[in-house]
Amino acid sequence: MQLKGASPTATLGKRGFKGVFMCDTLVAKDSATGVWFLAKNSDRDIGEPQVIQYCDPEEGLTSPTHLEQREYYNNNQYQTLLKASKELSLTYPALISRPAWIWGAEMGINSEGVAIGNEAVFAKRGSSKGGLLGMDILRLTLHAASTARGALETIVSLLERWGQGGNGSYSGRLQYHNSFLIADGTEAYLLESVNQRWVAKQVDEVASISNAYTLEEEYTLGDSVTLKERPNFKRTYASRLHLPFTQGTHRQNSTYTLALERGASWDSMVSILRHNEGGVTNFDHSMRSVCMDAKGLVKSRTTASMVVKWTPKGAEVALTTSPIPLYAPFIPFELSDEAFTSSPFREIEYSYNFAKERMEQTERLLKAPLEKRLAVNKLVLKFEEELAGEPLEKEREFREEVAKILES
Numbered sequence: 397m398q399l400k401g402a403s404p405t406a407t408l409g410k411r412g413f414k415g416v417f418m419c420d421t422l423v424a425k426d427s428a429t430g431v432w433f434l435a436k437n438s439d440r441d442i443g444e445p446q447v448i449q450y451c452d453p454e455e456g457l458t459s460p461t462h463l464e465q466r467e468y469y470n471n472n473q474y475q476t477l478l479k480a481s482k483e484l485s486l487t488y489p490a491l492i493s494r495p496a497w498i499w500g501a502e503m504g505i506n507s508e509g510v511a512i513g514n515e516a517v518f519a520k521r522g523s524s525k526g527g528l529l530g531m532d533i534l535r536l537t538l539h540a541a542s543t544a545r546g547a548l549e550t551i552v553s554l555l556e557r558w559g560q561g562g563n564g565s566y567s568g569r570l571q572y573h574n575s576f577l578i579a580d581g582t583e584a585y586l587l588e589s590v591n592q593r594w595v596a597k598q599v600d601e602v603a604s605i606s607n608a609y610t611l612e613e614e615y616t617l618g619d620s621v622t623l624k625e626r627p628n629f630k631r632t633y634a635s636r637l638h639l640p641f642t643q644g645t646h647r648q649n650s651t652y653t654l655a656l657e658r659g660a661s662w663d664s665m666v667s668i669l670r671h672n673e674g675g676v677t678n679f680d681h682s683m684r685s686v687c688m689d690a691k692g693l694v695k696s697r698t699t700a701s702m703v704v705k706w707t708p709k710g711a712e713v714a715l716t717t718s719p720i721p722l723y724a725p726f727i728p729f730e731l732s733d734e735a736f737t738s739s740p741f742r743e744i745e746y747s748y749n750f751a752k753e754r755m756e757q758t759e760r761l762l763k764a765p766l767e768k769r770l771a772v773n774k775l776v777l778k779f780e781e782e783l784a785g786e787p788l789e790k791e792r793e794f795r796e797e798v799a800k801i802l803e804s
Contacts, residue, residue: 418642418696420686421513421577422604422651423584424660434579434704435665436513438502439688442697444566445496447747448715450739453486453539456499463748464497473529473562480558489736490538493700500531503702508542509711510580511704515605516572518638519590523561523571530574544580556592575605581706590633594619604651608644609634641694643683665703670721676773687722718754723772725779728787760802771801
């Protein structure tokens with residue numbers, strides 16, 4: 397079954413909507429210091445591994461390196477990706493968070509400090525069967541652009557040349573369009589699109605995106621047709637039929653309001669990504685919470701999270717290594733030459749097994765009594781306050797402590 401009167405999206409199975417995934421991205425600048433932050437939650441299928449990887453631009457373009465296979469991706473979007481990659485100068489390595497069955501990424505940052513997060517958005521018009529997947533656009537751009545403005549230009553050139561589309565779902569079917577937040581520590585851009593039409597604006601201090609269009613007439617950049625006709629972009633293209641299922645408008649309002657209230661800081665970004673409307677004690681299992689584990693008609697889970705801060709010394713980045721950030725600490729990952737050349741996270745097999753082990757532990761935790769989930773949440777906060785030494789060694793110690801709590 398499909399939603400009627402709009403572009404094809406998720407299929408409805410016996411246990412609810414299959415293939416639906418939701419995400420939230422925000423950027424904020426501290427007006428006093430000029431320091432920028434970007435934060436994203438990637439909400440995906442609860443069974444989908446998402447792997448952290450240091451990757452070279454050419455990785456996976458000679459032959460597929462994704463360890464889980466989906467014919468609909470390999471035979472369609474991956475083929476378009478290979479063609480598109482030959483028309484770009486792919487130069488910069490990147491640290492990405494990547495679903496295990498595609499080449500592209502949900503979010504990432506490259507060696508030049510350009511960070512991008514993207515979201516699925518739903519329009520009245522269908523997407524292209526042969527177009528680029530939004531996550532492939534994101535990774536191509538990280539490998540090609542050295543600035544936020546350059547990233548914006550790369551994304552729109554890909555949209556206009558190849559279009560966007562395909563099935564972005566791990567299970568079931570999900571076709572959609574894309575929005576992006578792009579930052580490099582000196583400036584940030586918000587971009588929203590429908591097929592080959594797009595609009596964008598430079599962010600002053602705060603912006604957030606979710607699974608709903610936001611730009612109406614305030615855009616300052618766009619494709620030639622849109623700039624000539626000057627439509628209300630949201631009113632013209634956005635599908636209202638999807639909003640009850642995605643709750644994108646509600647979550648976008650939440651992240652934007654919380655960013656204004658809490659200000660631009662590392663702690664505020666982390667707290668927003670951990671925002672659940674019921675907290676650990678009365679965890680909200682709907683699509684309305686930023687930190688998500690939705691169990692109703694629509695099923696989606698926060699499988700990975702990322703925070704970036706730009707300082708005069710360069711970008712600092714941290715990612716969670718397991719789903720649901722209320723139960724997962726943010727682990728620092730370096731952007732040094734050594735990390736890009738020698739980290740074990742260069743190897744996709746290592747990253748995949750690492751992710752699978754932590755997914756399994758999270759599943760055990762979610763089935764545990766409330767008192768144990770509260771104990772792990774307290775352990776997360778204690779870990780982040782006291783983090784010193786080699787981060788991944790400490791992360792393994794954290795996992796051992798979680799195991800003890802679950803076994804007690």
